[in-house]
Amino acid sequence: xxxxxxxxxxxxxxxxxxxxxxxxxxxxxxxxxxxxxxxxxxxxxxxxxxxxxxxxxxxxxxxxxxxxxxxxxxxxxxxxxxxxxxxxxxxxxxxxxxxxxxxxxxxxxxxxxxxxxxxxxxxxxxxxxxxxxxxxxxxxxxxxxxxxxxxxxxxxxxxxxxxxxxxxxxxxxxxxxxxxxxxxxxxxxxxxxxxxxxxxxxxxxxxxxxxxxxxxxxxxxxxxxxxxxxxxxxxxxxxxxxxxxxxxxxxxxxxxxxxxxxxxxxxxxxxxxxxxxxxxxxxxxxxxxxxxxxxxxxxxxxxxxxxxxxxxxxxxxxxxxxxxxxxxxxxxxxxxxxxxxxxxxxxxxxxxxxxxxxxxxxxxxxxxxxxxxxxxxxxxxxxxxxxxxxxxxxxxxxxxxxxxxxxxxxxxxxxxxxxxxxxxxxxxxxxxxxxxxxxxxxxxxxxxxxxxxxxxxxxxxxxxxxxxxxxxxxxxxxxxxxxxxxxxxxxxxxxxxxxxxxxxxxxxxxxxxxxxxxxxxxxxxxxxxxxxxxxxxxxxxxxxxxxxxxxxxxxxxxxxxxxxxxxxxxxxxxxxxxxxxxxxxxxxxxxxxxxxxxxxxxxxxxxxxxxxxxxxxxxxxxxxxxxxxxxxxxxxxxxxxxxxxxxxxxxxxxxxxxxxxxxxxxxxxxxx
Numbered sequence: 135x136x137x138x139x140x141x142x143x144x145x146x147x148x149x150x151x152x153x154x155x156x157x158x159x160x161x162x163x164x165x166x167x168x169x170x171x172x173x174x175x176x177x178x179x180x181x182x183x184x185x186x187x188x189x190x191x192x193x194x195x196x197x198x199x200x201x202x203x204x205x206x207x208x209x210x211x212x213x214x215x216x217x218x219x220x221x222x223x224x225x226x227x228x229x230x231x232x233x234x235x236x237x238x239x240x241x242x243x244x245x246x247x248x249x250x251x252x253x254x255x256x257x258x259x260x261x262x263x264x265x266x267x268x269x270x271x272x273x274x275x276x277x278x279x280x281x282x283x284x285x286x287x288x289x290x291x292x293x294x295x296x297x298x299x300x301x302x303x304x305x306x307x308x309x310x311x312x313x314x315x316x317x318x319x320x321x322x323x324x325x326x327x328x329x330x331x332x333x334x335x336x337x338x339x340x341x342x343x344x345x346x347x348x349x350x351x352x353x354x355x356x357x358x359x360x361x362x363x364x365x366x367x368x369x370x371x372x373x374x375x376x377x378x379x380x381x382x383x384x385x386x387x388x389x390x391x392x393x394x395x396x397x398x399x400x401x402x403x404x405x406x407x408x409x410x411x412x413x414x415x416x417x418x419x420x421x422x423x424x425x426x427x428x429x430x431x432x433x434x435x436x437x438x439x440x441x442x443x444x445x446x447x448x449x450x451x452x453x454x455x456x457x458x459x460x461x462x463x464x465x466x467x468x469x470x471x472x473x474x475x476x477x478x479x480x481x482x483x484x485x486x487x488x489x490x491x492x493x494x495x496x497x498x499x500x501x502x503x504x505x506x507x508x509x510x511x512x513x514x515x516x517x518x519x520x521x522x523x524x525x526x527x528x529x530x531x532x533x534x535x536x537x538x539x540x541x542x543x544x545x546x547x548x549x550x551x552x553x554x555x556x557x558x559x560x561x562x563x564x565x566x567x568x569x570x571x572x573x574x575x576x577x578x579x580x581x582x583x584x585x586x587x588x589x590x591x592x593x594x595x596x597x598x599x600x601x602x603x604x605x606x607x608x609x610x611x612x613x614x615x616x617x618x619x620x621x622x623x624x625x626x627x628x629x630x631x632x633x634x635x636x637x638x639x640x641x642x643x644x645x646x647x648x649x650x651x652x653x654x655x656x657x658x659x660x661x662x663x664x665x666x667x668x669x670x671x672x673x674x675x676x677x678x679x680x681x682x683x684x685x686x687x688x689x690x691x692x693x694x695x696x697x698x699x700x701x702x703x704x705x706x707x708x709x710x711x712x713x714x715x716x717x718x719x720x721x722x723x724x725x726x727x728x729x730x731x732x733x734x735x736x737x738x739x740x741x742x743x744x745x746x747x748x749x750x751x752x753x754x755x756x757x758x759x760x761x762x763x764x765x766x767x768x769x770x771x772x773x774x775x776x777x778x779x780x781x782x783x784x785x786x787x788x789x790x791x792x793x794x795x796x797x798x799x800x801x802x803x804x805x806x
Contacts, residue, residue, distance in 0.1 A: 273399025
């Protein structure tokens with residue numbers, strides 16, 4: 135909870151695969167559907183056979199190229215976990231990983247404990263006698279990563295990026311987004327949620343009448359918080375969501391809120407300032423604190439402790455939690471295997487301990503060397519373009535180039551892994567292990583408030599299939615796990631690699647200049663370095679992408695939110711465009727590589743590789759959820775959205791005006 139750094143990622147953080155069939159992960163013409171005309175439906179032409187042959191597995195809410203690779207990765211992680219859990223393991227890191235894994239797999243012990251791992255918390259809630267006590271308990275729950283009321287965090291101060299700051303953010307909802315409480319289209323989900331809350335409360339000991347009454351009050355309280363919450367689009371306004379207050383002033387705004395007690399519980403009694411994301415949300419929360427009886431807040435906290443812990447408790451609680459959050463909200467028929475659920479927990483709790491072993495076993499040095507070369511290729515193209523932009527003034531361009539000069543990169547893994555010193559892991563205390571790991575990390579983060587930023591730190595584990603741009607440090611980061619097919623293939627031709635990992639690199643570079651990233655300067659500070667005319671021109675060009683993606687229909691009557699997905703769409707377009715030019719430069723350096731492979735030119739294979747990268751099948755409920763909560767467009771639109779803005783795509787496949795894939799020149803977006 136406390137590692138709240140703003141990251142602009144290739145896919146949503148935390149996206150990972152469950153079990154599914156192992157496949158050949160590489161780019162392949164066998165994935166194509168040659169019966170489809172590329173001028174009519176390029177996505178199905180590029181990946182139609184794969185789509186037909188790869189329905190969503192039973193323990194998945196979607197299935198894609200990302201999941202295929204992450205599935206392979208989970209198998210590698212499983213080997214590490216099982217070896218670490220064996221009696222032969224001698225290293226401290228391995229013993230730590232192994233003990234936590236054994237505790238996760240001891241289902242007999244977990245089932246025997248029932249709700250006992252959280253019984254002390256439920257009793258503390260029951261014994262609350264004042265709002266001040268509630269605030270202290272809230273601090274304790276936040277330390278152990280139980281989500282309730284709002285979300286705290288520690289990250290570099292967006293306007294003083296050299297030092298860490300404490301921040302608070304809207305939150306406290308049990309449904310995925312404010313829209314689930316407020317929009318007519320989610321009435322059935324609200325009803326299902328109320329039934330689920332009542333069911334879990336009964337399971338934890340409440341009688342039916344009390345459970346149903348509490349469920350109604352919990353839903354009403356959360357609906358009030360949802361009404362005060364900003365929309366996902368509004369949360370993308372970085373300037374509006376940065377509000378710094380002296381602690382004394384902030385606490386004085388809310389006589390009914392015991393912020394002093396809360397901060398003291400977190401060890402921040404001497405903190406002088408904090409950053410508030412959404413002040414109006416906290417005004418509403420304080421109002422609800424004062425207006426609602428303490429008993430309603432006790433019921434709310436009781437529910438959120440149960441909700442947060444349920445996935446790690448006995449079978450009955452875990453399955454009930456999955457039935458709502460997995461099946462009802464995401465359409466997933468069954469859970470992933472137990473070992474894989476445990477692997478996720480270890481990735482979150484002691485991820486760098488697992489990652490250090492993963493890197494030793496599975497990250498070839500050659501991948502890092504080649505990756506550095508590709509990054510340099512992409513950097514050179516972007517820098518040249520930035521220096522020649524005809525729509526940007528010399529003043530803004532100079533500042534943009536100064537930012538680019540400070541741009542850094544990380545590849546593979548941290549130079550120094552976390553040690554998790556002081557973490558006590560017991561093989562018979564799964565929930566306790568999770569809580570102690572969360573508390574250890576929270577205290578580490580909280581202890582840094584006001585101190586200098588550690589620029590060597592990573593915010594993804596090496597075994598994560600993803601990549602990110604960190605605007606607060608002006609850096610791009612590529613974990614080891616993404617440097618494998620289908621993203622990165624040492625055996626493939628340049629066109630395939632530039633169309634895959636090349637676009638990923640370009641995507642993350644472009645994030646530094648998307649609608650959010652462009653607001654941060656060379657030092658990672660939130661600072662406007664644009665002239666007003668240049669900013670207006672940027673917005674006009676970006677507006678074409680808002681319109682383009684907003685016209686894509688994910689399901690009948692359900693369109694992509696072009697505003698919510700704008701940053702990722704800009705990054706996809708920029709990444710594709712600069713990767714294509716980088717490929718052309720590479721072919722010019724070595725003309726012998728300009729040849730047909732499998733009957734396709736390098737230009738054709740570039741666009742085919744990129745479209746195959748985004749191959750995907752969805753469950754409807756998950757696709758509906760993603761449209762609401764995900765700042766990334768659904769993969770099927772990322773597979774063609776950048777293409778139709780580039781003349782090089784039309785030239786490669788002889789697409790002309792009148793063809794279905796044709797996009798009028800005046801409607802095409804060109805930014806970077």
